[in-house]
Amino acid sequence: MPTLGQLLKRHRDRHGWTQQEVVDRARLDRSSSYISSIETGKTSPSIDELDALARLFGTTSIELLREVSGITPDWEFEPNSDLQRLVTLYQALDPLDKESALAYLEFLIDRRHRQINAP
Structure with a gap:
């Protein structure tokens, strides 16, 4: 190897x-x-x-x-086009913007969870 x-x-x-x-x-x-x-x-x-x-x-x-x-996973992963696009866009960012992008995604997920769990 x-x-x-x-x-x-x-x-x-x-x-x-x-x-x-x-x-x-x-x-x-x-x-x-x-x-x-x-x-x-x-x-x-x-x-x-x-x-x-x-x-x-x-x-x-x-x-x-x-x-x-030499490690080969025992599972197959086929990313869909949205995931591939997301990864491509993320990789083009500088480190500070990557942190901002992740924080924004976490915000969106948190907001969605609050909407689902709202009375």
């Missing part, structure tokens, strides 16, 4: 990109040496950085981690 760094390097090599191109294309606020550190296992990307790298390589962070861990 490859390490996460080896897997990311394999994806980068398949696209023929330099480490700097990966940084630029994934819009990471990092230097190319950061990608080198990930690929050699000296550091690990944050969750947001892993999501950005996964999107760049046309996959998901879940799929990357599955390949690294």
Whole structure:
């Protein structure tokens, strides 16, 4: 099983990109040496950085981690188009906006529960 760094390097090599191109294309606020550190296992990307790298390589962070861990779920998950749209929109947000979006969803759910339970 490859390490996460080896897997990311394999994806980068398949696209023929330099480490700097990966940084630029994934819009990471990092230097190319950061990608080198990930690929050699000296550091690990944050969750947001892993999501950005996964999107760049046309996959998901879940799929990357599955390949690294060798864990295959015993259930199938088929997201519907609304869920896929929601995930795509959420992934495009910056961290502060992600928090706001989650807070708003929690507000909507709480409001709905109050409406259902109102006398």
